[in-house]
Ligand SMILES: Cc1ncc(C[n+]2csc(CCOP(=O)(O)OP(=O)(O)O)c2C)c(N)n1
Ligand code: SF4
């Protein structure tokens with residue numbers, strides 16, 4: 001190849017008569033015409049065409065087969081506007097990575113894609129590609145290709161992008177490339193020929209330029225340039241975007257939780273478990289605690305179990321991982337089924353009244369659930385959550401430590417130390433999970449994980465004003 005401003009002068013790597021040589025010569029000239037050829041990032045795909053990058057002295061990136069347009073898109077949207085991105089790929093790559101092409105075109109990202117359609121996978125032995133035309137003989141289509149080819153320019157046409165189809169050795173090639181390079185936004189140049197070593201060798205009559213063009217046209221491939229419409233503006237890179245303001249939750253270091261507590265909320269889809277965990281986490285953060293929450297649910301999010309693991313800590317949380325839950329609040333059979341595997345580590349279990357008390361070990365006697373005032377005094381962290389009338393956000397919270405009378409302690413071998421039963425179902429979905437923390441009414445004398453709901457009487461009617469829900473979380477030391 002002739003050494004130019006842009007090409008390195010390295011020897012042309014392609015077979016004699018390969019269309020890739022003429023496309024790269026044309027590209028070199030078109031880039032020189034732009035006046036700043038070195039401000040180009042050349043992204044090449046796998047295949048014979050991919051050997052082009054070693055000829056260029058500008059920035060080059062060699063990608064995975066079919067993925068060069070995705071690489072080019074990333075480079076184009078993160079580079080300043082004066083950097084030109086040119087992506088070179090074969091018809092094989094354009095088949096494997098068709099969606100990447102369509103996405104780049106749909107974004108109208110500022111790059112020029114040159115697809116060298118030589119009617120086969122040249123580098124791997126001439127197998128037919130999805131762009132191989134009807135009747136073309138290749139090693140994998142000995143009787144001629146039987147499927148209609150993809151027509152790339154026509155495929156991107158509805159996206160209204162700049163596109164041109166030319167023969168690889170056509171006289172107007174340089175002008176076509178130049179106008180694509182100067183276009184702001186996505187531009188496609190599809191160059192057509194037959195790989196002389198495979199598809200051309202098996203279909204020699206098509207190698208004559210006039211026959212070749214007529215052959216392609218008969219297959220519905222339209223030649224010529226189609227300028228872009230104005231429907232989609234070119235994707236613009238913003239080097240200095242406005243920083244995204246993430247409102248910080250004001251922290252009031254009023255908690256006195258010593259160490260950490262792990263809480264498992266376990267219920268069913270639609271009960272508001274995830275919302276409850278998030279609201280609760282916000283409240284705890286407002287109270288100055290460190291919080292990590294993780295939701296778990298099946299991919300069918302509208303059905304089945306829905307659980308949230310919550311970790312509250314007075315110290316920074318370096319990892320939310322941990323085997324044992326201190327407290328589990330279970331509102332449904334789905335949640336209970338999920339919770340069973342965690343039972344051995346759980347120290348307090350709060351169950352909906354409708355649920356059967358689980359027995360971790362079949363040989364163990366079923367524990368009786370009986371609230372009592374006897375027992376040890378536990379320091380208990382109180383977090384008050386104030387919600388707006390819709391109950392959608394925690395606008396304020398506070399925490400304090402109170403010494404509540406002791407909880408009932410029900411021994412289950414290898415199981416929860418304490419079990420309480422409450423009715424979860426007396427509130428709306430979002431508050432239902434919170435109700436796990438509101439057992440006072442339903443289990444008098446056993447309300448140490450408890451809450452008081454305060455607020456405007458006509459809360460449900462949306463009266464403006466604050467509602468207050470107090471959660472008492474056991475401080476487990
Ligand atoms: C994902 C993937 N699939 C298959 C290959 C094997 N492979 C290497 S080159 C090539 C054919 C390239 O054909 P084309 O893209 O048309 O370029 P040409 O060689 O014709 O210039 C194939 C299939 C690969 N490298 N990666
Ligand atoms: S095999 Fe085909 S595509 Fe590859 S260099 Fe030779 S002629 Fe070109």
Ligand SMILES: [Mg+2]
Nearest residue numbers: 090091120122
């Ligand atoms: Mg090819």
